[in-house]
Amino acid sequence: MVKFPEAEARLFKNIFIDRKTKRKIRANPLKVQAGKVRGRGNGAGTKLKAKRKK
Numbered sequence: 001m002v003k004f005p006e007a008e009a010r011l012f013k014n015i016f017i018d019r020k021t022k023r024k025i026r027a028n029p030l031k032v033q034a035g036k037v038r039g040r041g042n043g044a045g046t047k048l049k050a051k052r053k054k
Helices: 005-012 029-034
Strands: 015-018 024-026 048-050
Antiparallel strands (some): 015 024, 015 048
């Protein structure tokens, strides 16, 4: 899908999706794993997943 590494880093590096509100969040993976990053919006929690490469 991605032709060069700069584009892949821009699209997928440190980007997580909030499982409840489906919003994209750019955050440090260690903080996400520790549960310190919360999703945005009403009722958002700490359930985040990494953006999937198709």
